[in-house]
Amino acid sequence: MPAAGTWVKMLVTGATLCIGGPWLVWYVTPTEEEIFKKYNPELQKRSLQNRQQKQEEFNHFVNKLKEYSKSDKPSMVTLYNL
Template sequence: MPRLGTSLKMLGVGAVLCIGGPALVQYLRPTEEELFKRFNPELQKRNLETREKRQQDFDDFVMRLKSYAKSDKSIWLAMKDSEATNKKQAKLQRQAEKGEAERQKEQIRKELAEGS
């Protein structure tokens, strides 16, 4: 059985490591403001310009994850189904735009043929 002194030293060293390590990391880690101040002015400007878009994208992502979590399926399957639906909608949109462009071309051809 270890002696009382050895046990106390071990307990003290463990406490210093478990409490002091994270405290040291917290002390040394720079804040977001300090990191932002280290950017050059061009990066600061670009970061400020895109901040709202990035926040909106993140909010949209979180809302989608919440909706996926509400479904009975696993999140991965719900996400896969949603992506498939989005691809189908994009394909239909492209086809509709292509059809509209073709219709406009035909209309222009008819107008040119009538005008000649």
């Protein structure tokens, strides 16, 4: 059986990977505001103009999904009819 030092190294390495990996992804992922600020002014203007329409389309889609989730039909059939 391996020595206790090997077990300690294994546990420390595993904890580092399991905790450090997700933390690193969280740390380097930009927020929506940071991404928006990197747009050129024309894209920012267009994005702001289309924001309300996109939000309404998304809300409509979510409401349809909720409606279809209550249906007795198979799920794949209802999703293709969106």
